Amino acid sequence: MDLEFLSAPITQVFLYALLTAVTTGLGAVPFFFIKDVSPSLLGKSNAAASGLMLAASFSLIREGYNASEWMTIGGMLAGVVLVVLSHKWMESRGEVDVKDLIGGKRKQMLMFLGIMTVHSFAEGVSVGVSFASTMEFGVFIAIAIAIHNIPEGLAISLVMVPQGTSPIKAVWWSIFSSLPQPLMAIPAFLFVEVFKEYLPFGLGLAAGAMIWMVFADLVPEALEKSEAKTVGLWVTIAVLAMSAFQVLLSH
Template sequence: MVDINAWTVVLAAGITAVATGLGALPFLFVRDFSGWWLGVFNAAAGGLMLAASHSLVAEGTALGAGRTLGGILTGLVLILVANTLISREEDHDVAELAGADARKALLILGVMTAHSFAEGVGVGVSFGGSDELGVFITAAITIHNIPEGLAISLVLVPRGTPVWKAAGWSIFTSLPQPLMALPAFLFVLVFEPVLPVGLGLAAGAMIWMVFAELIPDALEEISGATAGAAVTLAFAALFAFQHFGLHM
């Protein structure tokens, strides 16, 4: 018989997924983008993803450094394979984008969706430990997901995707969270050992995405100094958001 707390876990993970869509809200107020701003947005998205990767690696290391390292290397291999397969297909149409923009959209949506599997397992495993820990982890991931939705929107909206669709795609990438939270809660002993692998896998793929796609695109529009400042400020903002947001 399923414990009633199982449905609480699904609801909690669903809230974390919906929160990702909030990252698109700033674009309701800013709609016209010059090339300079597009470069800054790419760099900022890279900084947000680097900060998220740092958080994932730190969490994974606390659970198992070796498994986290294995996950990072696996994530690198998988994203390289995905990029090769996507590049072979010339016709892409994603989020009202086409060509190279659609390829980037596919990659970032794929990376962020893979990342959400690990977060969903994290929610379920934490509730398997205690209700208090589960609530804390859920709140932390909810706060963490808003900038992730912003990172996705920073790539999609300036290239022509409507704000509401960017919000929808952001939520879509987080749907694995409620899907994975319930089985992880019900079978903690099975899922807990693979959690650091999943965290490392997502981090490895995100780090590649930053340096192979987002930063080179940013440097086509802005100087290295400006890109570095945008990356650092975005990293610092997400770091502060994650570590101080729960205490405000």
Template sequence: MTFLQDLTFVLVAAILTNLAAGLGAVPFFFIDEISDRIYVVLWGLASGVMLSASLFGLLPEGLRQGSPLLVVGGAVAGVGLVILAKRALSNYEFHPETISEADFRQLVLIVGTLTVHSFPEGVAVGVAFADLPVGGRGIDVLRFTIPLLAVFVTTAIAIQNIPEGLAVAIPLKTAGLSNTKILGWVLFSSLPQPIAAVIAFYFVNVTRAVLPIGLGFAAGAMIFLVLFELLPEARTRGSQLSGGGRLELAIGLAIGIAIMSPLLIAG
């Protein structure tokens, strides 16, 4: 396969993770409200698969590809970039329902906000496919041998995108937008992922020396997002539940890790 074909394959895989976010809007075609209990379980599930992808997929592969210093440096860079981006956007709260009325500055801020959350996940997909041209152990799809790490990470990101899509959809539903518009904005919210995946895949194939840094970057950024975005959001949503939603969160985490277990064993 040519490099362009490999790049196209990665783009398609990343687009599929983007489309998975749309599943978060699908329930509103049938019901008007999602209970906080289900919401907490879903955020727990997303956290479980993201932590599994980072701790048992990206970081070990990074250490196999390069020195611990490079991997740790990449992880620190990933965390640092997310923190800096969040601080730069700290005075702006993302309300998708206002996008149609936004001026140029608002649109820049909106895209920046979406990128903070989606870009690291796209990088994770891109670097996970780094060995696509090499072949070896993996799963055969359409005459491509997909590395197990790529299957592992892409599955995790796709699953995580579902509750993330739901998080975007809920305020839009409350604001009275139509289901079709809600679906469109949810898909838009994950648009940076395919872009980031292609960029990351290109760079780690042109300069293989950056692969351990890229793997560490993706892992560090995603772990940070889980600890400081996903889990706090789950605790906030579960604050009115009995026990503060801790049981629901634990169930979600357990389900997320269990879903990823077969790929962990295969790896």
């Protein structure tokens, strides 16, 4: 009975999607060996996270365009509106103490974590839709997303750890941000046509929110800690690295 349960297609979809979430935590591993976070490193970390997020955002936009250009653009607009309203709401609440929640000092980390979680909904749908095509194709996409999630976990950790979050908490929060993947993979697998239709909107929403976050928060903070040339260099290096990684992954 147990073997039958494990071999059932819906169980395999869930397990592979869960794997994609767990691998996100690997991005925090380098911070177990980095003990001293200087202001200069904080600036470079924010710059690198910005580059990783920008590359990921345009990858989402490109994927969304392949299905529906206008729905992707609509999702981007919705993402920007959503994150701006969320930011204003958090500011109206005054200084929100998130230290007990995520072990850090800035409420922006909570918003950043939320944006990455929204991004994961779209990736979860992608996994489920892929498995609905064929099992082999689903496994390929799940493994690709799992590898892709490692630098996403790194981006999350680059924002959280320098602000006071412990590496072990960064691991768990990175995994938490990707938990929508196994949760969304199952309904997307069962109701593939419905979820496939609205996938471009979800991809655009996550991309729009991330792009706003980069230029409204991460880059300005990086410029407070490092020179503009240094920030530009690290953003560019991160974009190039993430782009090369995606090209290698596609082959």
